[in-house]
Amino acid sequence: SQKIEQNSEALNIQEGKTATLTCNYTNYSPAYLQWYRQDPGRGPVFLLLIRENEKEKRKERLKVTFDTTLKQSLFHITASQPADSATYLCARSINYGQNFVFGPGTRLSVLP
Amino acid sequence: GAVVSQHPSWVICKSGTSVKIECRSLDFQATTMFWYRQFPKQSLMLMATSNEGSKATYEQGVEKDKFLINHASLTLSTLTVTSAHPEDSSFYICSATGGGYGYTFGSGTRLTVV
Numbered sequence: 001s002q003k004i005e006q007n008s009e010a011l012n013i014q015e016g017k018t019a020t021l022t023c024n025y026t027n028y029s030p031a032y033l034q035w036y037r038q039d040p041g042r043g044p045v046f047l048l049l050i051r052e053n054e055k056e057k058r059k060e061r062l063k064v065t066f067d068t069t070l071k072q073s074l075f076h077i078t079a080s081q082p083a084d085s086a087t088y089l090c091a092r093s094i095n096y097g098q099n100f101v102f103g104p105g106t107r108l109s110v111l112p
Numbered sequence: 113g114a115v116v117s118q119h120p121s122w123v124i125c126k127s128g129t130s131v132k133i134e135c136r137s138l139d140f141q142a143t144t145m146f147w148y149r150q151f152p153k154q155s156l157m158l159m160a161t162s163n164e165g166s167k168a169t170y171e172q173g174v175e176k177d178k179f180l181i182n183h184a185s186l187t188l189s190t191l192t193v194t195s196a197h198p199e200d201s202s203f204y205i206c207s208a209t210g211g212g213y214g215y216t217f218g219s220g221t222r223l224t225v226v
Contacts, residue, residue, distance in 0.1 A: 009153075034215070043118070043205045043217035044156070089155065100146065100215075102155040 002027045004092055004103035012109045019077040021106045023090035026071065030092035033066055033073045038087045038105065047088075048075075080110045114140050116208050118218025125196055125225055133191045133221045135206030141186035142208035147179075150203040150220075162189055186210070196225045 007022035023033065029052050036044035050057045050066045050073065057064045063076040077084050087105040115138040125131050135145060144163050148156040160176075162168035162183035170176045178200075180192040189208075193200055201224050207217040 036217075041203075041220065041222065043116075043207070043220045045217065046215055049214065100158060102157075104155045 002030070002092065002101065004090060004101050006088075006090060006103040006106045008106055009104070010107045010109070012111060013080055015080060015082060015110055015112050017080055019080045019084065019108055019110070021075040021088050021090075021108065023073040023075065023103055024071060025073075025092055029068045029071065030094055032093045033064070034091045034093070035062075035064055035073075035075050036089045036091065036102075038089055040087075044089055077108075082110045082112050084108065085110050114208075114214075114216040116142075116206065116216045116218040118206055118221055120221060121219060122222040123224070125223070127197055127225055128195055130192055130194045131196055131223060133193075133204055133206075133223075135189045135191070135208065135218050137187045137208045137210065137216070140208075141210050142189070143186065143210040144208070145183055145189040146207045146209075147181060147189075147191050148205045148207070150205060156205060159191075193223065196223070198225045201225045 003026045005024045013019050034049045035047045038044040048057050048064045050064045061078045065074045087107045089102050089105045091102045093100045117136045119134045147159045150156045158171050159174045160168045160170045160181050162181050164183050164186050168181035183189040203220050205220045207215050209215050
């Protein structure tokens with residue numbers, strides 16, 4: 001079965017720097033990779049979706065890449081702010097709306 | 113934008129009792145709703161998928177008789193934890209899809225069984 005891994009449980013960076021989070025998957029390429037933000041005691045909030053035939057997606061300070069050769073998605077937050085501190089989850093789905101699997105998440109702390 | 117309301121946000125119940133959690137899509141019709149549970153510092157684990165008017169599809173290892181799911185309308189799904197035990201204590205989250213809004217998650221329900 002496919003596994004979704006996120007490279008670090010926690011990541012600390014200085015305010016203003018770019019945060020880069022990694023999501024790796026095994027076996028076959030998922031059709032979709034999604035990134036979510038989750039604050040403590042809250043449900044995840046959708047951030048970005050990237051399809052397997054897309055290399056990159058951007059939304060304001062966020063950027064997601066999808067490399068099917070490396071079986072990896074990178075999630076970047078530029079000009080990071082303390083308010084960006086949260087847990088970030090990647091999730092894959094084979095079909096849109098089906099076979100949804102979440103990674104364990106990376107807890108990002110942006111230090112002032 | 114799409115909003116999913118989950119209620120209650122937290123509940124404490126005695127062992128052996130049942131607890132019902134509601135998940136409502138407020139401004140769109142949710143053709144499919146998902147229920148997850150999340151243990152501390154762990155990721156979301158899908159429990160079941162439900163489509164309006166049909167029986168829920170449970171993931172392997174999830175007891176359908178213990179976790180009753182009812183998706184009676186296009187805007188409401190309920191999860192009932194029956195005969196709850198302390199090991200059922202967890203964070204339960206629903207999500208809904210439909211109306212072209214993609215996936216929208218509820219804010220979660222913290223269940224504590226004492």
